[in-house]
Amino acid sequence: MTQAYQKLVISQLTGDFRSSTSISRADWQEPGPREAIVRNRFAGCNAIFDKNLCRNKIRYVDVVPPYDMGIESIGEIVALGPDTDEFAVGDAVATVMLGTGYRQFQKANVERLVKVREASAEILTLVPTGVSAYVGLNHIAQMRSGETIAVSAAAGGIGHIVVQLAKLAGNTVIGITGTNSKVETLHELGCDRVIDYRREDLRGVLEREFPRGLDIAYDTVGGEVFDTFLDHLAKHGRLIISGHTSDFDKPIENVPHPRIYRKLYWKSASVRAFQNQEFPEYQPESTRQMLQLYYDGRIKPLVDPTPFVGLESVADAVEYMLAGKNTGKVVVRIA
Numbered sequence: 001m002t003q004a005y006q007k008l009v010i011s012q013l014t015g016d017f018r019s020s021t022s023i024s025r026a027d028w029q030e031p032g033p034r035e036a037i038v039r040n041r042f043a044g045c046n047a048i049f050d051k052n053l054c055r056n057k058i059r060y061v062d063v064v065p066p067y068d069m070g071i072e073s074i075g076e077i078v079a080l081g082p083d084t085d086e087f088a089v090g091d092a093v094a095t096v097m098l099g100t101g102y103r104q105f106q107k108a109n110v111e112r113l114v115k116v117r118e119a120s121a122e123i124l125t126l127v128p129t130g131v132s133a134y135v136g137l138n139h140i141a142q143m144r145s146g147e148t149i150a151v152s153a154a155a156g157g158i159g160h161i162v163v164q165l166a167k168l169a170g171n172t173v174i175g176i177t178g179t180n181s182k183v184e185t186l187h188e189l190g191c192d193r194v195i196d197y198r199r200e201d202l203r204g205v206l207e208r209e210f211p212r213g214l215d216i217a218y219d220t221v222g223g224e225v226f227d228t229f230l231d232h233l234a235k236h237g238r239l240i241i242s243g244h245t246s247d248f249d250k251p252i253e254n255v256p257h258p259r260i261y262r263k264l265y266w267k268s269a270s271v272r273a274f275q276n277q278e279f280p281e282y283q284p285e286s287t288r289q290m291l292q293l294y295y296d297g298r299i300k301p302l303v304d305p306t307p308f309v310g311l312e313s314v315a316d317a318v319e320y321m322l323a324g325k326n327t328g329k330v331v332v333r334i335a
């Protein structure tokens with residue numbers, strides 16, 4: 001099989017995704033030992049990470065154009081090299097690796113392929129985003145049953161999975177959103193209380209309705225939401241930092257506050273930062289657990305219904321997500 005295909009690259013560093021990226025031609029490569037060629041069907045959009053790449057602001061990456069983009073994708077194996085007997089051409093697989101998502105084909109070592117039942121957008125939502133939620137709650141936050149758990153951006157790609165996992169574990173879940181149209185969705189996902197912080201005072205609601213405090217606050221927003229979560233932790237409460245979308249592209253703000261230990265010490269509470277790639281030891285089992293929950297019908301991945309088709313639509317998907325319009329995971333269908 002010999003053909004050229006397309007991929008999305010950072011061709012210049014402008015700080016803006018659309019003007020930084022372009023579609024490039026790539027030549028077909030034959031798979032070597034323990035390698036597979038995967039035809040990507042869907043790619044997950046990670047707008048903040050993608051934009052930060054275009055600013056060269058990812059601390060562990062040095063972006064030198066042309067730079068391949070895209071992290072997670074799902075598709076089918078179309079060719080196999082030697083010593084790959086555990087896979088077959090036609091197998092559906094999910095993959096996670098920077099530089100492999102926004103392209104029509106990728107070459108992958110079989111050790112990083114996750115065999116799945118079908119190459120669907122729903123399963124892509126679980127690998128790795130759903131896995132991040134699972135690791136964040138179960139290993140970093142050390143979630144138990146009977147706790148009170150607040151989730152910011154609760155209708156987002158990771159938030160809607162956090163909500164469901166927290167409910168499955170037998171907890172009271174508070175979903176935070178800034179969009180009134182997402183309130184009903186969060187109730188359907190199982191939230192016991194939904195707070196639209198643009199219509200209600202988040203701090204006031206937590207103080208009145210949850211005076212004991214939060215056992216777990218799962219935050220991807222930062223800013224005032226983080227400050228409110230921090231002030232409202234219960235004894236032994238855990239605040240998980242899984243992003244800070246509210247100010248990721250803004251200058252660092254120097255906020256006058258008491259030192260954080262004054263807010264944590266007397267509660268024996270903690271703040272724990274979490275990036276999924278820093279905990280590879282949890283990935284295999286967490287992936288198996290998330291996929292089984294989906295196959296058993298216990299988790300419902302939400303894929304945003306807005307269609308994004310083809311590599312030329314990735315910039316639209318990024319801008320849509322950065323505007324906070326998405327409900328669930330934003331996925332690009334690779335044409």
